[in-house]
Amino acid sequence: MADGNGTFRLAAVADLHCRQDQHGRFRELVKIVNGEAEGLLLAGDLTDHGTIDEAKTLAEAFALLRVPCAAVLGNHDFEGGVVKDVVRILGESSIEVLDGDHAVFDKRVGIAGVKGFAGGFERAMLQAFGEPIIKAFVQEAVNEALKLEAALGQLDTPMKIVMTHYAPIAETCQGEEAEIRPYLGTSRLSAPCEAFGACAVFHGHAHHGKTDGRTPKGIPVYNVAMPLLRKLWDKRFRVFDVWEGGCTPVTPGPELVVTTH
Template structure:
C-alpha cells in the first residue's frame, strides 16, 4: 500500500488451468505476491471447468501470499461442475465473487461473470424467438446483479471484476463477427451509474488492453495473452 492509501492490484484473466498440463503458475503467483497487494483473477480460471483443473490451480495458488479475488468465466461452466470448482477455489482462499461485493484494504471489490449481448446500437434486443429473448434476459440479469452488488459498496474506491467485456474498445483486435459474444454494453451502462476506480475483464484474448466506458471509467482487458505495460501476463494497477 502506498503512502496515499492506494493499493497495487495485479490482475490477470484466462489462465485456463489444465489437469494434465506441464504449465505451473506457482512462480507467477510468487512474483505477483512481491509486486502487488491483491491478486485479481478475471475468469476462465480452468480450461474445461473440471474439478481436477480447479485442484491443480488451487495447488499453484499456495505460492500466493496476498489476498486473491476473482470471478468465474464461461470455460469454468463447461463441464457442469461449477459448484465443485467454486468450492475448491474458495477452500484455497480465493474470494470468488458472483454478484457480491467485499472490501479489502479500504477498496471495494465487486464481481460478476457478465454475459454476451453486443455493444452500443448493435446490442441484441429482446425480440423474436424465445431463445433470443432468453439470451437477452440473461444479459440483463447479469447487469442487474452487478448493480445490486455495486449498491453494497461503502468504500471510497471500487474495482469491478468481470469476465465478459463491458465496452467494445477492449475487444478490438478480435474478429468482428464474434464481438456480440465477447460482452455487453449493459454492463458498461450499469458501471456508469456509480463512481468506479477501475474495471478489469478477460475473455477477449486478442483484444485491446485499455479503454473506458462512456462515463469515463477506466477499463482494462487483463486476459493473459493481451500485451500489457508490465510486459508480463498480468496488469499492475493502482487503486
C-alpha cells in the same frame, strides 16, 4: 507496493485456462504477485474445461498466495458442469469467487464481481424481441447487469472496482474478428459501473483485443486476458495503482500497439 499516499497496488489477470497437467505453471506468477501487489484479481476462465482436477491444480499453486484474491468465473469454467465444486475448491485455496456479490481488500477497496454475458455493444446491442430463445439470451445479459448493480450497491468502500469476464465496452474487443465481438460482452455491463462511480473495470475473454479503454463516461476499462498480455509485453499479469476516483497502470505502460489476427 503502496507508497503511503492512499493508493492500493492491485494485480489483475484473466484467462489462465489452467489444465490438469500444469502443476507448477502458476507458482512463479504467485511468487511475483506476493512481492509486487497488495491484492489480486482473477477475471474468469480460471480453468480450461471447468473440471475438478483443473481446479485442484490451480488451487495447489494459489495456496501459496499471501495477498487477498477475488475472482469471477468465465465461460470455460462452466464447461464441465461442476461449477459448485470448482468454486468450493478454489475457495479452500483462499480464492474468493464472486457472482453478484463483493469482496473487500484492506477495508479500502471493494470489488464487485459477476461473470457477465454477451449481447453486443451500444447501438448494435441485441434486443429482447422475437423468438423466446432470443429473449432468453438477452435476459441473461440483463440478469448479469442487475447482479452487478446489486453488488455495487452493497459497497461503501472509498475505492470501488468492478470485475467481469465478459467485456463491458466494445473498445477493448478491438482486434478480435468483427463477427465474434457481439459474443465477447455487452454494453449492459457498463451502466452499473457508471451509476455507482467505479474507479476501474477489469475483464478478460478478448484474447486478441485491446488492453485499455473507457466507458462512455470515462471510467477506465482494462482487458487483462493473459494471452493478450503475453503477446504484447510477455507478461502474465498487470499491476495497477488504485485510489479514490481513479486507477493507473504501473507497468507495462500505455499500450502502443493494437494487434489483429
